[in-house]
Amino acid sequence: MSVALQNIIRSHQITQQSALRFNPESVEFAQDPYATYELLRAQSKPFYFEAADLWLLSRYDAVDAAARHPKLVRSLQSFMPIDEVAAITRRANWHDMPNHSRFVQTSLLDSDGDVHFRLRLIVLRELSKSFVLKAKPTIQSYVAKLLDQILERQSFDFIADLAAHVPGHVIGNILGVPDEDCPQLRLWSEDVVQFFDVGRTEQHKQIAERATTEFYLYLKDLIADRRRHPKSDLVSTLLQAQTAGELTETELISTCMLILMAGHGSTIDVLGTGMYALIKHPQALQQLRQQPQHLSTAVQEMFRYESPLPFFHRYASEDVVVMGQNFPKGTKFGLLYGSANRDASQFSDADRFDICRQPNRHIAFGRGAHLCLGNHLSRLDMEVIFSGLIERTKNIELVGAAPQYKDGLSMRGLKTLNLRFTPK
């Protein structure tokens, strides 16, 4: 047997063994999921992840095709009788959460077909590029104030002291939430979202239900206020649509919750990993200081390099063929956007952080019917923050040990990022 053939067989065996140990809850996976993603991509078929009873897709082409596939849908309700859905929900311990089921588990994101199209259309314009650009001056002055405070300090946590304040505040403003209430939105959002990761416990469930209920009651009051005194905010626009019979009050509340939850934690996470990537690549940071016109491609590269929402699911609404393999109706798939974004068949030198990368057809915002509605807003937040940092600092350095990543498959972000800035 030739050496080349032996190597191929050996690498195939290693791939099989390593992939079989796929454990997204492990510390090793949290620190470096990319080694595992590479092993998964080496397989020519979807990988069965037994613990979650789903088939993982990791190659760019497969993930892209699945996200666009008309028969791969987000919700079981789209193709399954309601009592069967209830049985599955119970088995997965997603039941006994009245408000979470009503407002979070049922949403624009978790709907398909006509319902999805109707709800998406109402929000689409409000989060379009031209609409969100109107918020730029407000975001700039808010970020400037945060930087004023931070630049006076010796060192600080980039995540807790800067990143975490911005997206929730910006989304809160768009919704119409008063400034002083925005920090509370952040806490609700985090408590609701933690329920979606692997390794869920009964306590996670209770926290999520309590946060959803509090958030619901808050939004109910806000809606009642806007009914009496409409303003130019998203809640007022959604109310107009409700009056016109385009959505129900439950859909209105669930849409407000989704917009906050989809955009808050994810933007914080990519701000942190993007900042860390710049610190690990000082030439890139230096280049941005000298040529800030590259900021927009740099931000896109941050999304590709460390996609903050690396995993989303789909269900087969009928029998389908995926990567040449037959799967029956009801099969669940895991789309690994974070892995697709490191696929060398799509991106040259895929593990390299390249702030000028073009083209950069990353899939961090998904594809197809559910393509992220907040992509313009989150990129705007990032561009405002990084341009403020470049303008106002001479030097940015890491303080202490290398930062730790959060655990799990659904989110990619740092727990803390301790830095020191040298102001200009």
Ligand code: HEM
């Ligand atoms: C770091 C930033 C963000 C990332 C990486 C991200 C990523 C994604 C992805 C991958 C999807 C598609 C899910 C799927 O394929 O099943 C999605 C959907 C969505 N995102 Fe984002 N998102 C971000 C920020 C935001 C923001 C700021 C908002 C709102 C202000 C937002 C609102 C939404 C909504 C409403 C959907 C559902 C769209 C639909 O189902 O039609 N996202 N997002």
